[in-house]
Amino acid sequence: MEEERGAAARDATVLDGNAIAALLGEIFGGSEMTSATRGCGSCGQSHPIGEHRLYRGAGLVLRCPGCGDVALVVVERGGEAVREVQLLGRWQVAVG
Amino acid sequence: MATPGAPLVAPVPLVWRLVTVVEVVDETPHARTLALDVPDWPGHVAGQHLDVRLTAEDGYVAERSYSIASAPEDARVALTVERIDDGEVSPYLAGELVVGDQFEVRGPVGGHFTWRAQDGGPLLLVAGGSGLVPLMAMVRHRAARASGAATELLVSSREREAVLYRDELERLASAEDGLNVVYTLTRSRPAGWSGYARRVDAPMLAEVGPAASASPRVFVCGPTPFVEAVADALVSLGHAAENVHTERFGPTGG
Numbered sequence: 001m002e003e004e005r006g007a008a009a010r011d012a013t014v015l016d017g018n019a020i021a022a023l024l025g026e027i028f029g030g031s032e033m034t035s036a037t038r039g040c041g042s043c044g045q046s047h048p049i050g051e052h053r054l055y056r057g058a059g060l061v062l063r064c065p066g067c068g069d070v071a072l073v074v075v076e077r078g079g080e081a082v083r084e085v086q087l088l089g090r091w092q093v094a095v096g
Numbered sequence: 097m098a099t100p101g102a103p104l105v106a107p108v109p110l111v112w113r114l115v116t117v118v119e120v121v122d123e124t125p126h127a128r129t130l131a132l133d134v135p136d137w138p139g140h141v142a143g144q145h146l147d148v149r150l151t152a153e154d155g156y157v158a159e160r161s162y163s164i165a166s167a168p169e170d171a172r173v174a175l176t177v178e179r180i181d182d183g184e185v186s187p188y189l190a191g192e193l194v195v196g197d198q199f200e201v202r203g204p205v206g207g208h209f210t211w212r213a214q215d216g217g218p219l220l221l222v223a224g225g226s227g228l229v230p231l232m233a234m235v236r237h238r239a240a241r242a243s244g245a246a247t248e249l250l251v252s253s254r255e256r257e258a259v260l261y262r263d264e265l266e267r268l269a270s271a272e273d274g275l276n277v278v279y280t281l282t283r284s285r286p287a288g289w290s291g292y293a294r295r296v297d298a299p300m301l302a303e304v305g306p307a308a309s310a311s312p313r314v315f316v317c318g319p320t321p322f323v324e325a326v327a328d329a330l331v332s333l334g335h336a337a338e339n340v341h342t343e344r345f346g347p348t349g350g
């Protein structure tokens with residue numbers, strides 16, 4: 001994991017959760033999610049979604065800034081007809 | 097810190113809106129500001145961005161994010177785009193596009209990397225290249241609301257000619273209302289230059305201040321390697337992680 005974090009820190013193409021504010025809004029029914037916090041099941045830290053690291057490849061992967069643990073995976077299948085979403089950790093989602 | 101889950105920004109229906117470019121201003125040899133006419137603009141918070149969608153005649157679609165440069169109080173919504181020569185989207189937005197052209201946007205979005213006058217200060221804003229754009233919205237908002245929050249703005253650019261909004265920043269800083277602007281150039285040191293001439297590092301951040309003991313709200317934006325380096329330096333100076341807000345633009349600019 002340490003090695004992975006080191007590699008991530010040097011990767012200039014890494015973005016953060018702010019970059020997918022709109023996508024998260026779609027997934028969470030219009031809620032503003034970048035200021036929501038996520039408690040990590042792996043390292044126990046809590047961080048705003050906006051501070052999580054975003055990796056873009058065939059799909060999107062959001063990782064904990066504390067330990068690199070996967071927080072979110074989004075894969076679009078068949079154009080945008082189906083979106084597969086995997087969430088990990090405790091997401092504090094605003095209600096009302 | 098906000099209460100976890102508290103809605104800082106009201107939900108905005110994520111519709112794509114067709115916008116029209118009403119003015120184009122050359123900021124530097126590589127960057128342009130686009131003033132937009134956006135139908136049914138819902139208003140925004142300084143620091144938010146828009147997603148821009150370009151659709152080619154053959155149906156090919158490209159989407160990118162661009163921070164809003166204008167203050168919520170400004171009459172028009174503005175973006176500032178830096179041209180990446182081998183890029184797909186920025187050479188059009190910051191090059192070929194002319195007044196009257198249209199494209200689609202959705203947003204404004206974002207709520208973590210935002211500042212409102214009522215959030216108060218002190219503020220430390222650290223910009224690398226085009227990372228100045230969302231921080232400029234905050235500085236403009238601060239001025240429009242006569243906030244007076246003690247604010248240090250540290251601007252890192254390759255060279256003097258690449259500094260965005262130079263004249264306006266000079267004007268805003270000369271008001272002596274608590275805004276101080278400090279520059280550092282990473283690729284040149286013009287004759288008579290009195291600012292810094294190196295990459296942002298911990299000693300520079302310590303000199304610029306405010307110190308970690310003053311618990312400033314810190315906003316860092318720019319190319320990913322810049323943001324990582326500045327965030328590490330801030331942590332080494334004792335700034336609490338929850339006070340440091342970061343936004344990464346990817347490899348572009350500097």
Ligand SMILES: Cc1cc2nc3c(=O)[nH]c(=O)nc-3n(C[C@H](O)[C@H](O)[C@H](O)COP(=O)(O)OP(=O)(O)OC[C@H]3O[C@@H](n4cnc5c(N)ncnc54)[C@H](O)[C@@H]3O)c2cc1C
Pocket residue numbers: 013015018019145160161162163164176177178179180182183184185186187226229230343344345346347348349
């Ligand atoms: C939340 C957010 C807000 C943003 N706000 C702004 C803004 O206000 N203004 C602004 O100008 N940009 C902003 N950006 C960046 C913007 O979204 C685009 O990434 C940028 O305009 C480049 O897009 P492009 O299509 O021209 O280049 P692309 O086609 O995406 O990239 C071209 C190629 O060049 C590579 N590349 C680009 N730059 C470099 C480099 N310096 N070194 C090495 N390789 C490089 C890329 O990896 C890619 O392979 C923002 C990004 C985010 C995530």
Ligand SMILES: [Zn+2]
Pocket residue numbers: 040041042043044045064065066067068069
């Ligand atoms: Zn973790």
